[in-house]
Amino acid sequence: MKASSFIVQLRPGCFHLAVRAKPGARTTALAARPKIMDDASKLRGAAPPVDGKANTEFICFMQALWEQQLSTVRKTQTQQKSCPATGEEDAYSYQHYANNNNNKKEKVKKQGKKDSMAAVSQPNYADEKVRVTLVSGxxxxxxxLMVTFPGTEEDLLEALKSVDVS
Known part of the structure; x- marks a missing residue:
């Protein structure tokens, strides 16, 4: 199911985002919380619409927004990996200790197997960074805006919904 009408996925990790810009505001922020049926995300910019200053302001704001969302998602994932479930602490610490005492040849072999498994199980995003560029307008x-984001359309929409609206 499509998460929104103003976000179009071109390929995994690459999206087009329709934006209705309003330059010359007091602050740069979303003008309204995005809804599924909106035809564009509404954005206010503090820069004046002169010499591309407003476009630069919009791009920087959106890039900072999604970089922050990406770091939040990564922190959550690392916390879930590092914190074992209750009752498994002893088994986890022993397993961690045992894994650290293997010889180096076995580690190299296991690392090669893990890398090949990771490539199969996770989507292959060409870039793990967030990039925002202006395509038209x-x-x-x-x-x-073209957004390169190592995540899903739902992640992008969630990031837009989590921002304070002016």
Whole structure:
């Protein structure tokens, strides 16, 4: 099921986002919480619409927003991996100790197997960084941003919903 009408997935990790920009505001922020049926995300920018300053402001804001969301997701994932379930602490610590005492040849072999398994089980995003570029709408209020984000469409929408609205 499609998460929203203003986010279009081009390929895994690459999206087009329709934005309705309003330059010249007091602060840069979302103008309204995005809804599934919206045709564009509404964004206010503090920069004036002169010499591309507003476009730069919008791109920087959106990139910072999704970088923050990506770091939050990664922190949550590492916390879940590092904290074993209740009652498994002793087994976990022993297993961790036993794994650290293997000889180096076995570690190299296991590492090669883990890498091949990881490539199969996880989606292969070409880039683990967030990138935002302006595709169309240099001089208009209706803009299309291309977002490279190692996540899903739902992750992007969740990031937009989590931001304070002015």
């Amino acid at each position: 240099l001089t208009s209020r209706n803009k299309v």
